[in-house]
Amino acid sequence: MRFTTAIALYAAAASAGSLEDIKHVVLFMQENRAFDHYFGTMAGVRGFADPNVQVNPDGRSTFQQLVTPAMSNATNQLTPWPLNYLGGNWSQATQCMGAGSNSWQAMHEAYSGGLNNEWAVGNTPWSVGYFKREDIPTHFDVAEGWTVGDMYQEAVLAATDPNRIVWMSGTVNNPGTTNNPDGSNGGMILDNTASPGCEKPHFNCFPFTWKTVPEYWQAANVSWQVYQDADNFEDNMLAYFQQYQAAASDTNDPLTKYGNSYPGLDKFYADAKAGTLPMISYIIGPAELSEHPPYLPSDGAWLINQVVDAVTQGAAYNETALFISYDEGGGFGDHVTPFHAPSGTAGEWIDDPYGLVGETPVGPGFRIPLFIVSPWTRGGHVFTEHADHGSQILFVEEWLQALGYDNVQSKELPPWRREHMSNLVNAFDFDHPDYSLPNMFHAPAPLRDFSQPEPTDGQLGALGGNYIGAATCQATYPDSQPPVPYGTNNANANMAAQTEQGFKQVRGALTEGRYLTFELNGWGLANVGNFLAFLPASRKHDDIKQRWILHQQGDGDSKVFTISSARSGRYIGPLLSLVQQGKAEHFTIQDLGKGNGYSITRGNGKCLKLGPAGQLLQSLGWNGPGFKVFSVTYHS
Template sequence: MYPLLAGSALAGSLADIEHVVLFMQENRAFDHYFGTMAGVRGFSDPNVQVNSDGKPVWEQAVDSALTNDTSYLAPWYLNYQGGSFLDATQCMVAGDNGWNDNHAALNGGLNNHWATNNTPWSWGHYQRSDIPVQYAIADGWTVGDMYQESVIASTNPNRVTWASGSINVPGSPQTKSEGGYPYIDNNETPGCEADGFNCYPLTWKTTAEIYQDQGVSWSIFQDADNFDDNPLAWFGQFQDALTGSALSNKGMVGQSLDTFYAMASNRSLPAISYIIGPTELSEHPPYAPRDGAWLQKKIVDAVTQGAAWSKTALIISYDETGGWGDHVIPYHSPNGTQGEWLEDPYGKVGYTYSGPGFRLPFYIVSPWTRGGKVFTEHADHNSQIMFVEEWLQAKGKDVVTSQMVPWRRAHMSSLVNAFDFENPDTSLPSLPEAPAPHTNAQGVYDGSSYCESLYSATRPTVPYTSQISPDDVSSLSEQGFKEMRGTLTEGRYIVFEMAGYALTNAGEPATDFTATEATSTHSDITQRWVVHSLVDGGDTFTISSAKDGRYIGSHTGLIDNSSGAESYTVSFVASKGYALQKQNGKYLSVDGSGNLQIYSDVSYFDAYSVTYSS
């Protein structure tokens, strides 16, 4: 048996991972859970979309059917009324998670109809005190703040993507006979809906079958109650698998959660584990986040206290938003991209993209992601498939699926940059206790019905007449920072540091930016910068100062507006950091004396995503 390691271990590589655990929960959005978290793209987003009417997406449209007291709904704290709502909202429902209502909320890219086309509760959020375990896990390791649902739709299409890389939008690698064009709803009735879409069962090849073919060990872990959340069970080849066969034993029957805990303890887990939780612990409204937190802590404790902790990566994700809103307009493919765009089969929104959709909570627990970091790359459920592909390729196994839509493979992250393989850290953060879920007299989980029996109202009053100003949404945020990892994306204030110095705008009358000593909390407003992407999903940006809004111009000059701003290509190397390359091909650097330099040779900055009110 291997001993539990503590502190830093020897530097390694992707191939050092022996076990990957994929654990997917249900129906929560990023802003809804982590919008208040410091150091992430949340309620202090400096790049928030402002629509042509001059209103930021913080201002969700309302109509007379909702209220005549205001013209907008701003993000609001679900438990602002206190009292019994601190417990009652644990079993509340927000809105609808289906294709139609979520595309309607997106409103053609304006993203301003969450209140009118879903519900006003969709725009509500929790804070740390409501979901302390989820916050602590995300803070203890690495949270991803640009991880998106794969489909702007409900559970099944998203979990099908998680298990296979596609939902068979026209132009995908699949044929129509393998599951219809496309699979965008929770249909589990044999046959197809009108016009041949949402066919069931699906029959294209899943990643689990590829792992089986290549001799890679894997298993579903689930109990008898799995909330019908095992996506392999929706494929005909698993339904038809002979009793006792690998597909039946590993993919349909699976092994219990108790078996997972035992196998994690004694280092006998398969290479790939899929965790499917029970209904009441899934976090799917009205099932309580605090009950899901208990399951999450059980999984995290099993992995981190197990004999193979130093060799294990646990990826925790959610399948879709569950009718909760998120302010970031989905990063998606260009109009007409094969395998991505389709005519809405329901005839509601016309020609549209299937996804990726809105952001979800996402975090990675491993010795290589320890330390309260934020991973900023565009990612979706395909990213988990690609991570496993790269990991097993490093171990000499070819498990690359041919079923993934090409645009996703080219534009979604493989997650590898979230990991710092040169500096593993097996130490453990202190996690809050998670109260055990309520059970009935028969020992069956019944937290949602018990909660609903205690409170006549689980939905708080929408604060139309007492809400914050859209200009004050950033006041909802916690204060602090996170070290950044991954390809740069918008949505945060950034401090760039090198050799103990940070890029600095001292403000007027200075006409150039310089470098000054960095602070331990990365909190100096003169050292805060905002990047503005020139191409959605690209690596070229203009850069402005949080101090006074001035942009970096030519050389080291600062100018009053974006006209004439110099563009910077920002690249990330996992073992080194961020390189800031100017239009002339040269790189920003800071020497050991704190002098700003421009060199032909590349040098790398550490970067911190910071959230401070001043």
């Protein structure tokens, strides 16, 4: 199992009182934004400077999306492009812009059997449009104030409901999973249909009948609450389950009281301020603040501000972990082909029920943003492990078991996900909490129509008035989609040059897609005259001689890599000289956990070490702190 070592490390940490320092977990999910769409230009993440970008058999990378003559005669490819490249009022107009479809069919067309090259053709050319820092400053500040996950994926290659169903129950009940081994136990859910009955036998059947994750918590006497207003965009999937519907008339039934009632977001803010949140909180926001096109990212940023401020300024911030995620990409594209199970894996591959693509993975799907806000994730880190919505379930399980709770493991979470997707624990450094707060851009309050009477159920809070940001934007800018920049400048764009420059310290098991530095006691592993050595590390980690690229060997879980130099393109060889790729040494790079860095072990079992005078040494076994690893983005 991939996380055996990490789990063992953290079991020891938990027994010493580290993982148990968390007393409250808050799970907050927004809507319909992809990682590249928001953070492709961010420094220190797997974005537009990806040195491992997939190159397809036609010679094009996944940055170079196919274009047909029917779309444009000026070019045959389209690279990601800044939505506000024309300036002027476009920065306001694109706030309410939609891109394409998030349906199972559209997502699989873009996925294109793993080629990931038909976002423009199979969806729309706006699907590869992206925002920059100035367009979404709050999102950048939260991501860089704490920890951002750059390999966090939607759970299903599909729309909102299936992904949120996994978030709250662990499965879409597809054939081959533990609770539906032969496909006859209920029906799998792959779209947003919520009409009683089944679309066809055992497919898109409503209501749902399997066990949800909060039912495990309730049985274990773990306190929990869904915080939502009456306007919840129908995003609380618990209400779609038969057992919650049966309990709806009984306000004292825990499934109603905690899972299908409307205490309101103001109640969450008050509870967070007072330090009286339950152990686990879900936050379901209103439609207008969800960031689902045409709803504005800036209005969603205001909601993020409210939630983050309530948690970080609350009485129990030093005991709280807040996870902010997005349900799916919303028709916006991402250049990283999804990490998923091998073909034929039970519970992971199905015969496409829509008849479009044949045998296909259910998921995980494309990358989406994840922020982890807590004292143990403070400081602008990037978390690099493969994860999806089930990872939030796995984190809660690990945490509750560390606190001594039994029988909290969801049997519905498919075995492959449980074994191969991160439990997110390695994003935390419990030995070094940082209770300081970063500077954070505060978005302006959303527009409201105060001519409307305030609702009596409190769904819009004390201010009253319906949110009208999207309606105002659409009325002001009826054409919110800017012209697509077809042409040679875009077609041949150097995507790495579109990024910001800088670095982030890495947490978690390493994966491909970044330029990295490996540093120990102020020295950085360097390419010196085509030999491996140590040189003094720079404050900005910007010395190209110390910049390395990992090339994973084996499957996506492997911790074995070959390592090439960004300076020369050559690989570290058996004699620790720089050689051609075919002669490269294989290195095992292990996250030591608890903020202790990384060990680098050669194929002969010897670990790379730093001598007292900065010399490169090797020894069997590892002791002491490991290498600090920084993900760096520089144009030189």
